[in-house]
Amino acid sequence: MKTYQVNQEGYYGEFGGAFIPEILHRCVEELRNSYLRIMESDGFKQEFDTLLRDYVGRPSPLYLAKRLSEKYGCRIYLKREDLNHTGAHKINNAIGQALIAQRMGKNRIIAETGAGQHGVATATVCALLGMECVVYMGKTDVERQYVNVQRMKMLGAKVVPVTCGNMTLKDATNEAIRDWCCHPADTYYIIGSTVGPHPYPDMVARLQSVISKEIRRQLAEHEGRDYPDYLIACIGGGSNAAGTVYHYIDDERVKIVLAEAGGKGIGTGLSAATIQAGLPGIIHGSRTLVMQDEDGQILEPYSISAGLDYPGVGPMHANLARQHRATVLAVNDDEAVRAAFELTRLEGIIPALESAHALGALEKVNFKPEDIVVLTVSGRGDKDIDTYLKFMQ
Numbered sequence: 001m002k003t004y005q006v007n008q009e010g011y012y013g014e015f016g017g018a019f020i021p022e023i024l025h026r027c028v029e030e031l032r033n034s035y036l037r038i039m040e041s042d043g044f045k046q047e048f049d050t051l052l053r054d055y056v057g058r059p060s061p062l063y064l065a066k067r068l069s070e071k072y073g074c075r076i077y078l079k080r081e082d083l084n085h086t087g088a089h090k091i092n093n094a095i096g097q098a099l100i101a102q103r104m105g106k107n108r109i110i111a112e113t114g115a116g117q118h119g120v121a122t123a124t125v126c127a128l129l130g131m132e133c134v135v136y137m138g139k140t141d142v143e144r145q146y147v148n149v150q151r152m153k154m155l156g157a158k159v160v161p162v163t164c165g166n167m168t169l170k171d172a173t174n175e176a177i178r179d180w181c182c183h184p185a186d187t188y189y190i191i192g193s194t195v196g197p198h199p200y201p202d203m204v205a206r207l208q209s210v211i212s213k214e215i216r217r218q219l220a221e222h223e224g225r226d227y228p229d230y231l232i233a234c235i236g237g238g239s240n241a242a243g244t245v246y247h248y249i250d251d252e253r254v255k256i257v258l259a260e261a262g263g264k265g266i267g268t269g270l271s272a273a274t275i276q277a278g279l280p281g282i283i284h285g286s287r288t289l290v291m292q293d294e295d296g297q298i299l300e301p302y303s304i305s306a307g308l309d310y311p312g313v314g315p316m317h318a319n320l321a322r323q324h325r326a327t328v329l330a331v332n333d334d335e336a337v338r339a340a341f342e343l344t345r346l347e348g349i350i351p352a353l354e355s356a357h358a359l360g361a362l363e364k365v366n367f368k369p370e371d372i373v374v375l376t377v378s379g380r381g382d383k384d385i386d387t388y389l390k391f392m393q
């Protein structure tokens with residue numbers, strides 16, 4: 001049977017794989033040999049499920065948004081990842097990988113972060129489990145994301161400002177990889193999205209797949225059938241989208257719509273619409289679509305939303321787009337902001353700017369009245385209030 005899941009070699013079609021420096025081969029190989037065994041063990045499953053329930057607050061509600069549905073002429077359910085502890089879906093993955101690290105005998109955690117959301121989720125889990133935590137962050141981002149830096153410090157993490165390159169996410173990732181090369185024996189690198197060398201994209205997708213597992217059960221309760229007509233999610237690296245589509249990926253009754261960040265517009269050079277504006281290349285150990293110039297130099301992406309501001313995309317999503325399994329829409333800054341205000345005024349929910357891109361896709365799809373749509377609200381908008389306020393008259 002045709003599948004859109006990863007194959008034995010770590011590829012999704014032509015995308016994926018593990019392109020890493022020699023010195024990391026053993027680390028990545030060790031992870032590749034253990035992740036499935038650990039994740040399928042009873043002890044892991046029990047601890048993970050218990051923490052997701054009692055610490056994160058899962059299952060997250062599947063909420064029928066009546067006024068939003070009326071506006072778009074279909075039945076729209078919101079999957080409320082914004083209600084998780086720490087305010088987004090990222091905690092699902094951070095907890096899962098920290099539990100895997102423990103079982104591999106590694107007690108020192110490193111991570112990279114751009115906007116700080118993955119750094120906060122990782123620092124939170126390290127506090128919870130009593131693990132050492134070092135977070136690499138570009139100096140520009142350290143200055144831009146003051147509150148998240150203070151949260152990480154309060155949680156006991158060491159935040160290392162990175163001063164090479166543009167001093168943003170790409171440079172922080174390089175530093176994290178360098179650290180990992182120096183401490184391969186005791187250190188585990190928690191990657192925050194479905195990116196990086198195999199097995200990371202598959203492992204992160206599996207850890208986030210609790211989202212679609214819950215959607216299946218909740219839809220059956222609400223609608224008497226366990227699949228929707230449409231799934232909609234935003235994509236930065238792709239982890240909330242991967243979790244949303246995971247159990248439906250090979251079910252062609254379900255249409256998949258992915259919203260990437262169009263920034264000021266794809267043609268302007270100021271965007272993070274990697275699938276539409278990118279070309280095949282290698283970034284962070286994986287072959288995928290990358291925003292690059294003619295010489296293969298990685299281009300600095302732009303989006304109003306820090307969480308979508310990444311020049312690559314997960315190999316799973318590159319393949320879903322290449323195979324036409326998913327429709328990929330670019331949602332520009334102004335469209336996302338408009339959609340965020342619309343949700344706020346219709347439903348009393350302030351979404352994260354990232355999630356607002358998924359909402360901005362609603363006006364670009366022609367729904368039928370009987371269509372059942374599930375849209376994942378990946379995070380809450382408290383962190384984005386300063387940006388939103390600039391658009392208030």
Ligand SMILES: *Cc1c(COP(=O)(O)O)cnc(C)c1O
Pocket residue numbers: 088089090117118192193194234235236237238239240241307308352354355378379380
């Ligand atoms: C980080 C983040 C994203 C983007 O990351 P994905 O891996 O594509 O999900 C989306 N929404 C929120 C709220 C985030 O914090």
